[in-house]
Amino acid sequence: MPMRLEPIRAAVVLAAGRGTRFWPYNVVRQKAAFPIVNVPLVRRLVDDLVQLGIERVAVVVGPGEASVRAALRTAPIQPVYVRQPEPTGTATAALLGLQALDQDCLVVSGDVATDRGNLARLLIRFQEEGPLAAALIQPLGPERPQDWLVAFPEGERLLGVEGHSRGGSFRLCGVYALRAAALPYFRDNPGIMRQVPVGGMPPLEAEMAQSLQMMIDDGEPVLAVEAPGYHVDLDKPWHILEANRQVMDAMAREMVGEVIHPTARIHDGAEIQGRLAVGANCVIGNRVSIRGDLWLGDGASVINGAILDGPVAVGPGTRIRDYCLIGGHTTVGARGVYGHGAEFSGVALDRVYCYHYCEIWGVVGEAVDFGAATVCGNLRFDDGETVWRVRGRQETPLHGANAAYFGDFCRTGVNAIIMPGRRVGVYSCVGPGVVLYEDVPDRQVVMLRQELTTRPWGPERYGW
Structure with missing residues (x-):
């Protein structure tokens, strides 16, 4: 021995x-x-x-x-x-x-x-x-x-x-x-x-x-x-989603009962079907639906009909409101805003703004601003997985192949569409109306060039 x-x-x-x-x-x-x-x-x-x-x-x-x-x-x-x-x-x-x-x-x-x-x-x-x-x-x-x-x-x-x-x-x-x-x-x-x-x-x-x-x-x-x-x-980037899921599941297994700070306010009209770990000065408002475990950082608020398909972790000071939808196994960082009609699933770091009608699935870096109606396509017509290139080598991720990946400090314009598996680099912008089929390198802006035709029109066109 x-x-x-x-x-x-x-x-x-x-x-x-x-x-x-x-x-x-x-x-x-x-x-x-x-x-x-x-x-x-x-x-x-x-x-x-x-x-x-x-x-x-x-x-x-x-x-x-x-x-x-x-x-x-x-x-x-x-x-x-x-x-x-x-x-x-x-x-x-x-x-x-x-x-x-x-x-x-x-x-x-x-x-x-x-x-x-x-x-x-x-x-x-x-x-x-x-x-x-x-x-x-x-x-x-x-x-x-x-x-x-x-x-x-x-x-x-x-x-x-x-x-x-x-x-x-x-x-x-x-x-x-x-x-x-x-x-x-x-x-x-x-x-x-x-x-x-x-x-x-x-x-x-x-x-x-x-x-x-x-x-x-x-x-x-x-x-x-x-x-x-x-x-x-x-x-590689898709490992973020896998790690987030594994760590969150482990946190749920270790969760014993609920922890609700005495300064937190939870409205009687909220529908809660999971366990809560709620920090100081948090608010869970009327008509909110929580369908799983929730970790809510200090000063965060979930109000006015927001829907959280838990488990979900929310960073301090973040506001989730106005009938937005947060998907299961999602983490959002501190001081973000997820507003009217927005849908978000995946991982977002601090100060992400997703105000209006967005549909985002993937990983989002720090201080990213999504224009209204930005959409991430995550299903392909062939029902397949996106083949990536990582340092020139083709790979098909086991997790999150069709998710979108936004680098830190980037932004999108209104009605931008991000196709499955695309990455947007740090300090880059995807302009309004762009349908993004390729990765965007760091420090680049992609804009749509629109061709307009203008000609006379009026009542005389209808025989007046």
Whole structure:
């Protein structure tokens, strides 16, 4: 029986990559700072680590550092920040964090939405077994192994890894437990993922998975722990919708009874068919219909016949009113407005204005203004899923392929129509009457050129 070792009390959080596959949401933030159910991923992760007994955290940062620092400004412990001068790979980022802490560590990618139980399970098994390293793994399910770093376990032992493999049933989750003695395997990483299929084309980046393979090649035992709960890697925009659903469902499972602040006002004429978590100075008004669990931030209001098909999370100060419809598994951020006849489903960040007759499904960045009657088409005539291009590569998302994705600080004119699966870049505008069939890059405006014909007309045309 292996000797029981001391529990891990330190963690390295990796938040230094450029996240280009996450466009358009990587432009104004590091993707670890993207909020899921109104809490930045990296903040959600650090909160969970503290709950699990972690006392020291090193956060490795790079492009978008300011957004990560802002997300962790009020975290329960003050992290140590380590800057990676260039985003040259996860192994070099992890090495910087491990050197800063100089002890046994958990190493976690900051851009994952993961059940706290996954982290707990990895820590417990690592403590019980005492290997040099342990990796959290997850069944691939319907996903293609070519899209991930694949793990080949036998029981709880990791036999090997392969980057973008042609086969395999499990993938690495980007969550590892490491002894301090594992540091040389990161220091001596070859700077490229050599464990790839013949004909594979790995980028010149030092990958943590290659360091694991080096340990395995040296005969060191590496533990493979299957994640018991949800785990979503926010690699591409559609993963936002998947993560939002998984986190919201977990919140609903953990919800015990109702929490209603004494300053909140709930009208007797409201129809409520779910549980409420209502903050200070909130209002739920007359004729409102709530058909599921609702989390309502401080100062938010749902009034005058608004319909919420829960579960729904609403950020502080947001106003939902005038017979608008909010779909199930939707999160809207702080200080937004969703008004008369508007329909919204998906994820919206802070200060989104959806005033009149809009129909939006997808992900909406910060401070987006929708012109009246903006519509997102989400059903194709062939009933199929939109094929995307991500950095030039064709992909068909498993979730949200036909949703629309609006970058931060963009806007639409009246009667704009966004076709299925289209993305609008940061600081861009889609003009009135435009039917958008292609993605719009950052900092562009798309306008409709209208050709008008004017000729004489009047009573004489009718024989007067």
